[in-house]
Amino acid sequence: MTSDPVLVAERVVRGFGGVRAVDVEHLTVERGTITALIGPNGAGKTTLFNVLTGFDRADGGRWSFDGTDVTGLPAHRIARLGMVRTFQLTRVLGRLTVLENMLVGARHQPGETLRRALVPALWKGKRAADVDRARELLDRFALGAKAGDHAASLSGGQRKLLEMARALMNEPTLVMLDEPMAGVNPALARSLLDHITALRDEGRTVLFVEHDLHLVKSVSDRVVVMAQGAVVTEGAPDTVLRDPAVVDAYLGAHHDTDLREIIARETARETAGETAEETG
Numbered sequence: 600m601t602s603d604p605v606l607v608a609e610r611v612v613r614g615f616g617g618v619r620a621v622d623v624e625h626l627t628v629e630r631g632t633i634t635a636l637i638g639p640n641g642a643g644k645t646t647l648f649n650v651l652t653g654f655d656r657a658d659g660g661r662w663s664f665d666g667t668d669v670t671g672l673p674a675h676r677i678a679r680l681g682m683v684r685t686f687q688l689t690r691v692l693g694r695l696t697v698l699e700n701m702l703v704g705a706r707h708q709p710g711e712t713l714r715r716a717l718v719p720a721l722w723k724g725k726r727a728a729d730v731d732r733a734r735e736l737l738d739r740f741a742l743g744a745k746a747g748d749h750a751a752s753l754s755g756g757q758r759k760l761l762e763m764a765r766a767l768m769n770e771p772t773l774v775m776l777d778e779p780m781a782g783v784n785p786a787l788a789r790s791l792l793d794h795i796t797a798l799r800d801e802g803r804t805v806l807f808v809e810h811d812l813h814l815v816k817s818v819s820d821r822v823v824v825m826a827q828g829a830v831v832t833e834g835a836p837d838t839v840l841r842d843p844a845v846v847d848a849y850l851g852a853h854h855d856t857d858l859r860e861i862i863a864r865e866t867a868r869e870t871a872g873e874t875a876e877e878t879g
């Protein structure tokens with residue numbers, strides 16, 4: 600496969616006191632793929648997301664998005680370029696309506712305030728287009744009927760959907776999702792997985808953090824494994840999830856999760872499924 604990375608990071612470092620939360624030598628995310636970022640608690644996944652998307656500062660390193668050096672740019676500028684992210688704990692604004700939350704995600708062009716003052720008709724046109732886009736996305740994420748409700752009235756799962764929908768307001772190239780499936784019921788997790796696949800199928804790139812390796816395996820094209828701030832290994836899910844270094848990464852800092860057991864269980868489940876298909 601010819602490499603066409605949408606995101607390239609080199610020697611990215613972020614420390615807190617004595618802890619090197621992130622110490623990534625090299626990371627690429629290939630365009631048009633779903634890439635899962637996995638690793639034990641405290642591996643540095645969220646910190647890496649924060650640094651790359653401008654929500655935190657790095658102590659060193661460089662990274663580029665779509666060929667543009669975005670090192671150290673503030674979050675709103677990175678988002679405007681087409682690299683957006685969601686948060687582990689959703690950042691939905693409870694006192695605004697669901698539709699208003701979507702419009703907060705709409706792109707504001709440089710000089711917009713001036714244009715808005717000088718050419719009100721243009722502004723109205725943009726606003727109407729934003730509302731149309733917001734409603735279309737809310738329908739797609741099964742939130743259309745909730746457009747006028749306060750976001751505070753949504754369930755945890757619906758907030759996750761709203762956050763994903765809002766991230767799409769600006770037609771992003773790269774969507775970074777921090778544990779989108781954590782704490783949601785299995786039906787919703789399935790629906791979120793379908794949304795993730797749909798994003799890739801419409802030409803976007805997805806990088807997502809997930810702990811459930813079964814989900815990772817079912818949806819990702821590539822897997823990147825972090826442990827103690829560093830990228831331990833990356834590659835196709837089948838290869839990576841059988842890599843001894845991955846097992847070490849999980850067993851090293853995550854004693855309650857035995858990756859070998861998980862893999863054995865998954866393989867048994869798959870084999871049983873195949874046998875059932877063959878006989879059924």
Ligand SMILES: Nc1ncnc2c1ncn2[C@@H]1O[C@H](COP(=O)(O)OP(=O)(O)OP(=O)(O)O)[C@@H](O)[C@H]1O
Pocket residue numbers: 615618619620638639640641642643644645646647
């Ligand atoms: N603001 C902060 N101040 C001090 N230490 C921090 C801060 N943010 C993260 N850390 C530390 O950096 C390390 C990496 O944390 P991070 O949250 O990035 O890991 P993670 O892989 O996302 O973990 P999880 O899977 O639990 O979300 C941890 O040791 C954490 O305690």
